[in-house]
Amino acid sequence: MGYVPNYKNDIFVSYAHVDDVPVPFVQTGWVTTLIGCIKTRLAQRLGRSDAYTLWMDYELAKHVKLTPQIMDALQQTAIMIVVLSPGYLASDWCQREKATFMQLIKAHDSRVFIIERDMIEAEDCPAEFQDLIPFRFWVREREGKPPRILGDPIPDKEDRAYYSGVDEITYELANALRALKKKAHTGTDDEGHQREHLPMVYLAEVTDDLEQDRLGIKTYLNQFGIDVLPNTCYSQDPAQFRQCVGRDLEKCAAFVQLLSAYAGKKPPDLPQGYVHLQFELAQSGGKPIFQWRSPLLDSSAIADANHRALVFEAPTVRAEGIEDFKRTIKEYVLARSVPEKLKPLDAFVFVNMETADRPLADSVCEVLRRHGIGYSLPLITGDPAEIRHDLEENLIDSNGIIIIYGSSTAAWVRRQLMACRKILSMRERPLRAFAVFEGPPEQKVQVDCLLPTLQFLNFRKGLDDALLERELRPLIGKLVKEGA
Incomplete structure (x- = not known):
């Protein structure tokens, strides 16, 4: 089948x-x-x-x-x-x-x-x-x-x-x-x-020696829901190449380019070459420009004077590690997309946790924030009656509930689930999303408690930004879809 x-x-x-x-x-x-x-x-x-x-x-x-x-x-x-x-x-x-x-x-x-x-x-x-x-x-x-x-x-x-x-x-x-x-x-x-509604980046075509680095950036951005253009091969005819680049640049939030010692192909009717043409079109289109070169690159290795000037003198070129460069692009594009998502969303999530699991909760809340979703954390200190009242209000009013299970005990998680079970019957509308977030350490006691619509998110072996974004996307999709 x-x-x-x-x-x-x-x-x-x-x-x-x-x-x-x-x-x-x-x-x-x-x-x-x-x-x-x-x-x-x-x-x-x-x-x-x-x-x-x-x-x-x-x-x-x-x-x-x-x-x-x-x-x-x-x-x-x-x-x-x-x-x-x-x-x-x-x-x-x-x-x-x-x-x-x-x-x-x-x-x-x-x-x-x-x-x-x-x-x-x-x-x-x-x-x-x-x-x-x-x-x-x-x-x-x-x-x-x-x-x-x-x-x-x-x-x-x-x-x-x-x-x-x-x-x-x-x-x-x-x-x-x-x-x-x-x-x-x-x-x-x-x-x-979907492509029309995702933030998009123009990732310039590169010389052969940078093809794998370009692929790495594309894969990284895709994991965060950031689409990358071009998505087809361009004709190498200079006039058609220029037209294709201009068309795709209009759709993108930023221009990203990797540079090395090689200037790339320069056909007779395109003396500046394909690498420089893409940069020039991004400049004329007023696009935010992010360019990268290895901090280990030696200027004496570049024979082409114009290319050497671009790589070492352009203010838009960053000489840094490729991983730092990836994060810079991701943070820029996602930050730019949040205001557009805030307008139509009516989504609020209660992220319940014990003090020791605050770092895990903060990681989850950062992903929610990037998607324009509001959140609340529980009161940890204060009058017991006020803490209980705050907990009940969050359980009744939130659109989604995420319970963090990291260093806390299975018994604590079960108590939170039982509290949810009592309060959920009092809600006017059902929860859009309901999950237990299982973070490190990997070895932990099974909760052995299942409520309707409850899902378990397994991050016991550890987490990073890309993994969090990818695995939380279905849950965020429920919040966004039902709140639209």
Whole structure:
């Protein structure tokens, strides 16, 4: 049973057999290893290992034509993953799969994801794929040197770029599967509508050596609900490139650009190059500009005088750690979006906690604040009667209740739940959201108490901003949706 209704297979993998031949002393091929990582991570994102179906033909070398079995798999597939490489382009077999699936897309709401195993020049990319942004599993580490294929022959556990690529494609696959599933149930596709209402950032196209850093920023911002443009590949024709950049910049709250020692391509009819053109358009459009360079970059390594001036003299360029740069962008965009969300929201949450768990409560309250949701913490000191009265008022008047279970005891949490049970019957309206937030330490006594609509949020192993934002989003969605 697939994840997306009306499809037998959720995902079909199309690849060239030559790309999956293992080198001596390695048991599995590059494609099989990568798809194995993707299957595991996607199952984690969707919640179960059997949540979706993936079809991959391990006998490609034996086929000379599209068999009925493969035709059936193609025709009943929601998403096709193409492992694009020189081998794929040279394979008649892969071209037939591609042509068949692209015909099916016209009749069904199927989608294509491109994994670029090796560098493919723009003019060699199939016309059907030229508007799609590929997930690159190669990096050019030095100008003039051949690109390094990530995870070849086997992935190193310390290879951040490889696993960041796995995270990025599974994040997008999960979103696409959810959107297709929702459309099958409701007949409407909310993806475009949601994109219009999320804060957006223009993340400039970069030189090859910065592609993985760009991917890391995109993934980080997506975790906070910040959408990133461009979401398609631009034509490299200077006039069309300029038009596409201008169109996407208009939709964005900020312009973000990563800079290195390399100025990038400069075609004859674009002497300043694509890197500088994007910056110039952002300036002329009056966009807030956030640019980054490594603090370790040496100015003498930049041969191009104009590029050196941009990287080292522009006041908008920050020489700092990439993680600090990510947080700066996130905080700017989310802070900018809060006033727009405050107007239509009528949501107030009571965050109940003991004194020792104040840091956990503060972390939760910060996420609520960023989404324009009000909150209240309990009185800790004072007259017992006043503390009890304040507790009852919060339980009656709040739209949502979150009970923090960190260093406190299971007995304390149970008492709060029993108090909620008594008071909730007195409310005029039901709670929109009701949760127990389980924070560190990891080992704790089970509460063993369940009330209607109560959910448990497991953060026992620790938490960070991205994890909090992602896992609290469904609960916040209930508060926002029912309060609109």
